[in-house]
Amino acid sequence: MKLLRNIFLSIVVLPFFITSCFAAQKDIQFTQLEKDFIKEHPVIHLGVDPQFIPYEFIDTDGVYKGIAADYIKLISARTGLEFVVEKNLSWPEAYEKGVVRLLDAFPCVSKTKEREQYFLYSEPYYSFQRVIYINENNNTIKNFADVMNRKVAVQTNSSHHSYLKAFESIKPSPYFKVEEALRAVADGREEAFIGNLATSNFLIKANGITNLKYVEVASEEKQSLYFAVRKDWPILVSILNKALADITQEEKINIDNRWLGVEKRIDYTQIIRIVGIVGIVLTIIFLVSLYWIVKLRKEVETRKRIEAALKVAKEEAEYANHVKSTFLARMSHEIRTPLNAITGMAYVIKKTDVTTIQKIYLEKITRAARDMLGIINDILDFSKIEAGKIDIERISFNLDDILEQLISIVSFKIDEQNIDFSMNRDPEIPTFFWGDQKRIQQVLLNIVNNAVKFTKDGAVSLTIRLVAKVKDSYKIEFSVKDTGIGMSNEQLEQLFAPFSQGDSSISRRFGGTGLGLSIVKSLVEQMGGSIEVYSAVDEGSTFNIQLTLEVDRNKDYEEKKKAASVYFQNIRVLVVEKNAFYRNLLSGYLHSFNMVAEFATSEARALELMEKVSREDGTSYNLLIVDYETPQDGGIAFCTKVKRLPWFKEVPKFIVMIPLSKEELFKNLEEAGLDFGITKPIIPSILYNGIVEIFRINVIEMHESSALITTQKPFKVEYPYHVLIIEDNKTNQFIAQSILEQSGFRVTLADDGVEGYELFLKMQQDFDLILMDIHMPVMSGYEATSLIRNVDRNIPIIAMTADAIAGVEEKCKSTGIDHYISKPFDPEQFIETIWQVVKPYKEGLLIKSGGEAKQEDPVKVIEGVLDEKDGISHMGGNADLYELVLKEYYNENLEISSILCRAIEKENYEEAAQIVHKIKSSSGSIGAKGLYKVASNLQRALGDGEIEIIPKLHKEFDKILKQLLSAIAKRINLHVRD
Template identity: 30%
Template sequence: LNYQHWRERVHPDDIKMAELALQQAIDTRTTYEPTFRIVTSTNEIRYIQAGAQVSYDKVGHAVRVVGINRDVTEQRELEQTLRFAKRAADAASAAKSEFLANMSHEIRTPMNAVLGMLQLVQHSELTRQQHDYVSKAEMAAKSLLGLLNDILDFSKIDAGKLELDLHPFQLETLMRELAVMLATNVHNKNIEVIFDLDPAIPYLIEGDEQRLRQVLLNLAGNAIKFTSDGHVIVSVLCHEIKQNQVSLTVSISDTGIGISEEQSRKIFQGFMQAESSTSRRFGGTGLGLAITKRLVDLMGSELQLSSQVGQGSRFWFELTLNIIEMNNTLFTIDLQGKNILIVDDSKMSRRIISKTLTAHGAYVNEAGNSKQAINLIEQSINATHQYDVIIMDWRMPGMNGLDTTQHIQQMFEEDNAPAIIMLTAYGSEVLKQSKQYRQQPFVSMLSKPVTANLMLEAVQQAINGVHTPLGPHTIEHLALESVRVLVVEDNQLNRQVIDELLRLQGALVTLAKGGVEGVEWITQSDKSFDIVIMDMQMPDMDGLEATRLIRADGRFDDLPILAMTANASLADKALCLEAGMNEHIGKPIDMTLLLPCMLTLLGRDPITSEPIEQTLLLDSQTHKDDVLENPESILRRFGGERAFFIDVKHHFAIEMSEQLALLTHAFEQGDNNAMSITAHTIKGTASNIGAKRLAAFAEQLERSVKNADSVDASDYLSQMQGHINDSLHMLDTFFPDEAISTNEVDKSQYLPIESIEADKKVKLMTLLVEQNLEAIDYLESMLTNVAADKQWLRLSRQVSQLEFLDAIDTLTSIMKE
């Protein structure tokens, strides 16, 4: 073989590289070992790994190359495949990390805001039940944030760097918090979530409470998700106690769809689900069980599964934990000699509650429906061994728990009926239905699932005559409950006010920003409305034209339409009726007038919140030249909701700033139509909040523009600004904002507000838009040693209370000025 023969076989693209390597081997007297391609006689390309020595003659000239050529084509292809796989794995890992980082930012920020708002609500005046709801919501929010942290730690679990945080905790407390979280998962499903807790479980044990809560929430949440009918049982049994340690068997069983043997072998893998259809029917990432299994492994146990398709599943694991305190010496309940009746259509639920009560000495009877319960109660009356407490499930076939309760109370003389505890997973529906009764028909209500100790506490309180009220706001009559109302109003502040006021009366409110949108809601959407409240003057289509278009569609001949306008003259009313409206009411919005009018149009008995004489008296106390109406009259129109009115007051300040800017622009452009519209908007908004003098001045300007009277722009704008300032000052005087009144300072000792740089305002705006809680500390540092005016103090209050959307509006107004 000669050199030319070898050269003709080398791939054309590799000749230069191969010859250069050969020349280097000759010059340096080293081994010739490049990798290059050759082309065979059949035109097949192969990879060759050379390994050769160069031979030289006596004078040192290279004469031949002796060695081997090894075919490494398959090895080369395998290496290439591995390189591609590694790149793909690196890309997937980077994508996962980026996803987790983004999810962290997107979810943590609003969750922190939720927690902050819940903490603020707890510092306000609340009824006992409202405080209970808020505290439970806070527990659920904290748990959700904890779950987020756990998911984000998935990479730590993969790397084996996640460690348990061992500390003493009460299993009872953990289960009560779990009950709150699971109750939101059940929603309207026809399933029972039952807790079966061994009374022998030590009072205080040592473990990682957060990780155990996450494991239970994942497993029970999955059980609820994949169970459409039947029950889910969360069981913790005390297996063995010795040498200051307890062995617990924790299990979650359900009557759901089950898992096949084939799928059960891979269900604990990350991002895997038991069947492809679950991703469509039930959703989820399939990550929960993978995390759960690894957390159980960290706890020194093994998560196990037994299941059959269509017959439910059971997950269980065993834990060995240190005992900190065996018994709760502060709380013992003795039910010796007490007769208790359990009424529940779920046999499993009855069995577990009965086991708990019997273990504490009670004599227990069970009934599977209302008929059996009534028969047992009749027998007890005849046998003179009346029941001390009745535990009543609400949702049962036939007569439900509330109706059964009413029937039982009618069987006894006044105040002699047994104490009844309502047990339900549908708390809001029970409260709604209970409004028809003059008195609360049960002494307390427990939300399923319920722990054994919580049940025992409720039973003891019922026996001792402790009544848990639902609170005055829960059972009051809502005049517009379930009434579907469409509000057509172009002004954002007016929409907010009427929306809140109607919702306080139980109405289901839909908002339209103008006449065109209002007509579309009625004629083109699939929503039906009981009544429409229509503003008269709107920029895109006024209320008269919108009403004509609605009436032109024969389907809506009987739909009540109530006109609402700042122009309350007889001529305006005549125009409304001519266009097809049913009634006319003037602004400002007064619920004592609006509510009876709406009820009359709906064919219901009108009600008044206070006598007409009192209304006239309050209005008569306001003089013509007063800046504001009588403060009591203003607050009465807002349903007495002082906190709500103060919030509206802040929006009013922002709205007036924007409207004044629009009016200034209209004067500069000489646009009479824009002047008239803006003046009308100011008039309506000012009337609504009770700024009487400002509303009258805006009405005068509107009339002057319409009559083409000579208008001095600078004079009118100056007077308008003065009336706005006077109105805001008086509103702050009569309805002071705590943040403002408690932050008054000696401004002579501070820098002027103008000293705050523009770039700091821009950064603050960015933080607010991102809903970033760093805005609180950042604004506080901005206002250090600065004499803040009312707008900045209002901004500080909004930010500190996490009202970021309102804060954005306020900061926008400040930056415009």
């Protein structure tokens, strides 16, 4: 309808628009800038041509006159500006003054390129052109075409004379003076004269000629007159343009008649042509409008019908989406609740006195539950991706933890299908990165699961390699290769489509939702990575995933590995492994630990090497890394045999590499009294941790005493924090209560929101934290939280819910719930979350009340610079190792202060940053937190070249370092050098 209205208005307004051109203008509306200019510059000084008759000239009485003078009077009346003409100047003199801005403007000039360098121009206000003069009684000449084949008077050697020479049918009749030619036409001696309109009219009036009229030469371009204004006054140009536009047509005609007062013969041919064109245009517009009115009416009716149908479809889609969301929420909740019971009970049982093999079986139960949870998460993730609501986290994570979990989950399927699985991790890749651990693990697990699923014979391999490195940014490629069924080009094209697995028969043969790869591609792209697939039917497939990750320097295991590798250099290693792939892999891993190993491909060769070493130099191997399948009777029997050999002054330590499918051998390993078992494929950090574990004492004492095997104690809190669990499911109550009580918490149970709220009112001061289920009978968790928050705004509340759909976490936060744990939860992560929330809250309460927060353990801090407990914890709780590390730290850094000072004085900031980085890493490891913090700031300033703050930070660093070395000297009974 808007289009119809606009067309109609155009038809109605057009005639009025045409006639309005002749209407007088209203009062001029000046802008504030223009008003300010007029106020600041009330007088404008003009330069003129004193002989440019009749456009402008200085008359015999000394008065400025002419067409331009009349226009200036009108402009002055409209603007209030006073225009003062600088007299007694020739035109060249006036122009030179204007160029150097001693004059403000010229009122009557034509535009040239040279003048545009110095002046700004107004809109043209007057034009003139070549015309034909005839006797007023002559009606035969109406336009230029009528003078063809006639004789025409013209001034000799004028531009008009040259102009006529171009027309062969016109015969010029030359005169020396214009006045003579005009008189000849007036007397009837000549039929017509061609000349300049303004000049000719002035001479006609000056000579008293009264019987002439003129006809325009329509084909000639008109020449225009302008105001030229100094270039730094654009506002004056704007004022002049508005004033010129305000001059009425009547006023312009009066000026014309005054200076060019000769009757003009109007040629109506052009007017008739214009009126005809306008009439035709209006008729066309009317007919087109009429057509579109009819057409648009039909389209409007059709659109209304479509909109009505779309509205119905939208309502149906919204209802269907609501039903889907409700179904997903209900399905997730109903399945997650029993899964939480399965994983929780398995965790509780593992904490009891069970055998190693029973722990393995319990782990398999947990893995199966996690597999089922993975299917649920796939469906929920796809729903989130569809809605564009999936988020990518940025947290610090351990890459090897992902790989270890991955191997643990797929081991069951690998064992079931009896295929080989290998992994090759580039040792140059750090361990700790910033990124979304959950999503990276989800991507890799999906790809590896698929590779295992579709490989009935052969092998699956996972290769992790470094593609590129820029500072702390690492581009890493995860390559999963299998020898499975492969895919055709047609299947590859549909591979990442939802609910697609190449073709429908694959889903029937191998199972699965068909959502996995679609989710993988979306997640990889959201993390800024890429995924490529290469495959051929019956030859297998290769998936290459590239992700760019930022290393976490504060946690990175590589830094700690380098700091500790000095203690490994005297460990002599013998590897017994028949597989060349694993020999090369272990060689690279051990080399990165600063360890050199010898290799034996059989049991006989290993015994030969051990005997040879013992006889030749009287030493022996300190560590044997034995593949279980290489010795004829198995690796455990071989190690037991080696322990009884007489060649060793000290029995070596043993690490047995267990096949992925034979986890039950860990029980035999334990019974044989061997030191450590590790599952193939090998993860470097697990191998490293195993070596550190079994050589904890020997590393310090250079292998002079036997090693002690320590076991990791379960996490226990020293302070008995009191937790209120509000949960209606008895199984979930039992699991949460058992896990918390095993870790040293006190627990009180409530079956619903009402009971929980009442308990809180009675025992408010006794509770340190509330675990709140969301969906409960009688009163929901949301309602209970609102009531509790009316009483206490600070007590931590953590939601426990099986709802994992979008929006639940946001609703929890808006209600007053601080944290969110999704069921089924990882028990250790569950304890960690509660611990991280309750500890600062309780300590804050104690400080506010004037008390002191209870320490979990007596912590000795020497002179405020060395935290022994923190340092010993970095040594795995081994105080003897800590003692040795302190000595090494002291000796290594005794001269570091002067070395750093010289580097900074020479402004060698790169070297200084490397020195600070080295001491920062080791300072954090021994518990020198203050020095670690200052070193971090100084390293950053050195790296960024912030010369303003480097001296201050260096002074602080040097002060704390000296205090630390003094404290260490006292600690180990040394004397500091003067």
